[in-house]
Structures are given as structure tokens and as C-alpha cells.
């Protein structure tokens with residue numbers, strides 16, 4: 001069973017833009033990204049404004065995962081820079097799971113499907 005989170009518009013280009021600019025000035029990244037959007041909210045699906053909101057990864061839609069981001073000292077950073085397409089296991093067999101747009105390298109295994117219940 002899949003929760004339909006943020007269903008609708010495809011924000012993949014936005015997320016790729018944010019990821020491509022990790023390590024750079026948040027103010028510039030934000031104004032550039034916000035100028036391309038009709039509303040800024042999707043930026044904050046990935047970017048945590050407070051320490052409490054920081055997440056190592058964020059799921060968008062059914063099976064697209066992205067690095068969680070945050071801002072420190074004016075720079076956009078990854079919450080966990082070590083996380084990659086081999087870090088997570090797919091939560092189901094029917095979808096193509098991706099991490100930052102790259103397919104998961106781990107196969108689906110039943111035992112791993114508990115991942116999402118956290």
C-alpha cells in the first residue's frame with residue numbers, strides 16, 4: 001500500500017537543481033529556484049529549515065527518494081552525504097525506486113519492507 005505524497009506536478013527538475021547546488025550559497029539557490037516555481041513549498045520538501053525537520057532522506061511520490069538537505073552557515077548541505085542509491089532497499093516490488101534520480105542498486109526483499117514503518 002502506498003501513500004500518495006505530493007502527487008501531481010513533477011518537481012524532479014527542482015530537486016535535481018537543489019542537489020546539483022549542494023555546497024553553494026543557499027540565498028542564491030533559493031532565489032533561483034523560487035523564481036522558477038509558482039509556489040516555493042516544494043523546495044522545503046527537501047530543505048529543512050529547522051534542525052528538528054532534518055531528515056537523511058525524503059520520499060516524494062511512491063518511490064522517488066532524495067537526499068534530505070539543510071542550511072548551515074549560509075550553505076546548502078546534505079543531512080547525510082554518505083547516503084546513495086545503494087543505501088536503501090526498495091519498499092515494494094512493483095515500483096522503480098530511485099535515489100536522487102538513480103535506480104536503487106539493492107533488490108527488493110520482503111524482510112526489508114519494514115523500512116518505512118520506521
Ligand SMILES: [Zn+2]
Pocket residue numbers: 062092093094095
Ligand atoms: Zn510499488
